[in-house]
Amino acid sequence: MDTISIKTRDSYNVYLGKGILQGLPGLLNDTSYEAISGRNLIYIVTDRNVSRHYLKGIISGLKKNGYKIKYSVFSPGEALKNHQSLFKLLQTMVKRGLTRDSAVIGLGGGVIGDFSGFAASIYMRGCGFIQIPTTLLAQVDSSVGGKVGINLKAGKNLVGSFYNPVFVLSDISTLHTLEAREIICGLAEIIKSGLIFSKELFEDVLDFFRDYIGENKKTAPSVEIKKLLLSDMDFLQEIIHKSISIKGEIVRVDERESDLRMILNFGHTFGHAVEKLTRYRRFLHGEAVLLGMKIACELSLACGRVGENDLRKIRGLLNIFGIPSVKGLKAKTIFNQLGVDKKKKEGKIHYIVLDEIGRAVSETEIDESKVIACIEKVLAEQAGNNK
Ligand SMILES: NC(=O)c1ccc[n+]([C@@H]2O[C@H](COP(=O)([O-])OP(=O)(O)OC[C@H]3O[C@@H](n4cnc5c(N)ncnc54)[C@H](O)[C@@H]3O)[C@@H](O)[C@H]2O)c1
Structure with missing residues (x-):
């Protein structure tokens, strides 16, 4: 233990x-x-x-x-x-x-x-x-x-x-x-912890799923992902341990959610908007976070932060997890919903973006058009995947 x-x-x-x-x-x-x-x-x-x-x-x-x-x-x-x-x-x-x-x-x-x-x-x-x-x-x-x-x-x-x-x-x-879809939701949070705080954790997960990642690979069924993950309980314990330590460290430095703890919202700002617009019925929380992380990663690239090489790896990993259809979701509506989110501070939306795998920062000065373009890009890609 x-x-x-x-x-x-x-x-x-x-x-x-x-x-x-x-x-x-x-x-x-x-x-x-x-x-x-x-x-x-x-x-x-x-x-x-x-x-x-x-x-x-x-x-x-x-x-x-x-x-x-x-x-x-x-x-x-x-x-x-x-x-x-x-x-x-x-x-x-x-x-x-x-x-x-x-x-x-x-x-x-x-x-x-x-x-x-x-x-x-x-x-x-x-x-x-x-x-x-x-x-x-x-x-x-x-x-x-x-x-x-x-x-x-x-x-x-x-x-x-x-x-x-x-x-x-x-x-x-x-x-x-636990149901397989719920396992994916937990995995989404583990991947998030790696992306914002620990390259090592991200690479561990990437390496574990390497057989699923590739140019023309389709998303893997969630039951298959659950089976694979639970077939190696030592690995699972290790990545859970690392994620808990990361959350513990962030909470130790910033218990009351001022600045550092905000980076935990990576992918969540967009994810919450999607959950709300689909009335919490279509997406499980973690599935919305997966979609939100895809948008946040594209935004990181559009802001000149994360590099193409890192982004290729992230896309490869995130794309193996199937998420519900994005049918009916519009980029502008998602953007408008962000403004209603309680994570807005001093009238500004705090976007959590990646500088590189393992390091995230908060950005407030991003053009509306840039954000909408990134949401549009991910929705279009996702619509293709869901076909
Ligand atoms: N306090 C925080 O910091 C924090 C952070 C993230 C999320 N949350 C909250 O967590 C909630 C979501 O939690 P969740 O994703 O665990 O969902 P959940 O608690 O609804 O559990 C998901 C489903 O799994 C079932 N279940 C739970 N354990 C099981 C098991 N071992 N075997 C079989 N079935 C099992 C539950 O009955 C439920 O149907 C949201 O309300 C969210 O706001 C809080």
Whole structure:
């Protein structure tokens, strides 16, 4: 098992490995966090897809170790992150006797992590919180950095807080039951981490998929990519470890999302616009980020930053992942949507562009026509791929 230390205001460990879920009672026993070492009530928040595979085993392990357990199982999906569900959970937590000295475990993907973490952050002004991320995206991204929250009608993640867990337990064996498209979404975040911060990580992934990359190669089916990736769990653990370390380092330097943390939005600015314009129905988040990264890379070239050689490698890798059709999407509409995004600061859109593989910067002075041309280029290429 790897232990990665995230050094923030209140530092915490991410435990990463294969088949380590059964080690949860041991990790709880070892923590100095009072509520947990005192065998107080533990409240597990999860969703149906995850509970089906993992809840029973976790509860039985904890009970054997003397913990009192209560739990809530919700319907899966982004719709959970709303204020009605939040207040329903908080009221159930009161009814079931949770005190400030209890701890909440978020067992699931980013939705469960954001939702349960936010509940823990405001319940009686904050109780203990443990993340057990079970999607690749949650393991490399949402479980690290302390951002928790819910959505409003006006937009995603508009209500929330920064609330760090006591620890994160990432068992990569749970990825076997995850849908193939969700694996691609996590991979998109890993590739993003490589592009913005670590050439080595990017080259690792590029090298792993080298047989799929070439002039006339078609996109690979997501089930095939999942199978290949999960056939080498050591490699998977290594790239997840590197991604967590990168996110940890960015968060250590800039916990409250001022400048450095903004580079994590690489590909997201465009991706969010596409998700919103397709009403969150057509693209999974990571798929929209893949499209967004393609646009951000073309923009990097158009701004005279990233070189053709780097761009060829990036295009080669990004093109192996199939994404939903871009039918009906217009470059100008995507551009207009960028202005509505909350990532806009002081009236200016911050575009995250690549200087080279492994280094990203924020640019605010880019001509509208240049941005629209890059979006148009990628949409046209994508329309060709989707045929
Ligand atoms: N807090 C942050 O810093 C941060 C960062 C990125 C994304 N997010 C948030 O994360 C959310 C997306 O997270 P996600 O991509 O993990 O989606 P998700 O939580 O919706 O999970 C995706 C699907 O996989 C299922 N699932 C989860 N684990 C499984 C497993 N091991 N086996 C089988 N099925 C499983 C879920 O039930 C769900 O249907 C969004 O709400 C986004 O806003 C937060």
